[in-house]
Amino acid sequence: MNSEETPGANRGIPSSFRDPSGFLYFHDDLIYRQVNIRYKDNYDHLMDSGLYRTLVQSELLVPHEEVLIEYAASSEAYKVIKPELIPFVSFPYEWSFSQLKDAALITLEIQEKALNFGMALKDGSAYNIQFRKGKPNLIDTLSFEKYREGQPWVAYRQFCQHFLAPLALMSYADVRLGQLLRVYLDGIPLDLASSLLHFPTYMRFSLLTHIHLHAKSQRHFGRKSVNTNSRTMTRLAFLGLIDNLKSSISKLMWKPQDTEWSNYYVDSNYASEAFLHKKQLVTEFLDKMNPRPQCVWDLGANIGLFSRIASDKGILTISCDMDPACVEKNYLECVKNRETHLLPLLLDLTNPSPSVGWENRERISFLKRSPADVVLALALVHHLALSNNLCLQKIAEFFHQICKWLIIEFVPKNDSQVKRLLLNREDIFPNYTQEVFETEFCKYFRILSAVRIRQTERTLYWMRRDTSSPRE
């Protein structure tokens, strides 16, 4: 949008267009945020009151530095700031239950602290939260406005739709309902949440109030023209609202059940020696990469056992799985161990997050966040090929698009896991062989190493994207 005003210099970020207080843009591949003149008072209060320092010191807000006004993208600029870059952006529909819960709780914690400094959050969007060094952080520096005595919380509706409703649905109905966030970008409509939540939720004061009555209130007042000048909400009531939401969200629980995938390492045919050998090979391959990789994607990561080989080396590792129980267990382990370089995400590789929102550009697709330096595809190819009927040529082409280095495991048909996959169906995969696998992948990659994993029929490959390939 603003790139037109400074041709060739700035590139607007499609998701940053709603707030008239300012916007984000790229300049020479660095991210900047313009603070508009109309936000001057609020920005100055944020910086001068001590709120900014408090939030940054508490690792609740992404830090920024002020840069020269010459970097401004338009004439409305009051200041230009350069926020610390989030190396990998993720979205609420890619988070596990506890990730969304932690994001909700830090939003409320920020609101509590802001009130001590005479400010309030003017929006409660889950998209304003990103995971930085393993913890949720607020990324929108312009989310604050000066608190006006007597004013209710303007972000209340949005907070309930973005956080409380999905968490209540995931906790009380089905964890997969979190995926409604992918459809409803401004949060799950409260009337929908209310209709999906069972009767016991009416017996909980907070859910009765913030979801069921809230939905009815929206319906009742939705189309009414009303006088808006008579009544106020005290500061004590404001604090009471935030405290009530906080206690409500803290009490929401979801215990990941033992699913097929979250028990994979218990039920599978891995001998401990095979497992150790595979770990050792992945470590060796990662160590040999030059230059040292900055970002690893572990696809089909399960609970992140192999992801941690990379993240323990200080490499940012995105650990993806399609099973909510696996992602939840993975995240809880990250929290327990205070891991800073691992980000578990919920992702179905056969249907990855698409680009959605305004112009289909507001929230970018998972694949547009590529290429990763390294992709780990361990015990994955047979699921793509045999459960999802993808031919090896398509799989090779796909990996070629998303990574520079590839560590991939081929699981042949005589492996017990593959036999299980083919147990109750016709084998229509004559081309699923190691020879075809190598032929197809050699069209896009150079195989640097191929090692048979001890005590298994499987082979672990280390490949580099072939830049001389005509497809490059």
Next chain:
Amino acid sequence: MINVKRLVKWGLLLAFLNFAFPQRVYAYIDPGSGSYFLQLLIAGLLAALYSIKVYWTRIRSFLVKRALPSKLAKILKWPD
């Protein structure tokens, strides 16, 4: 405590039908009239619950400090 909660729940349902206390709201995101009115409706209740919580925490803390020698309280990691 349980009885108070029940009273609150049903009282809230009845009160909801009778209230409408509006005020001007400034926001680039529409807070929604329904969301706005609901906050005003439950404001008094939330303020009361919050006050009780804060004072109860203080009273409990005071009693615990008086009842237990400070060293023992530290060993037990009793909340202040």
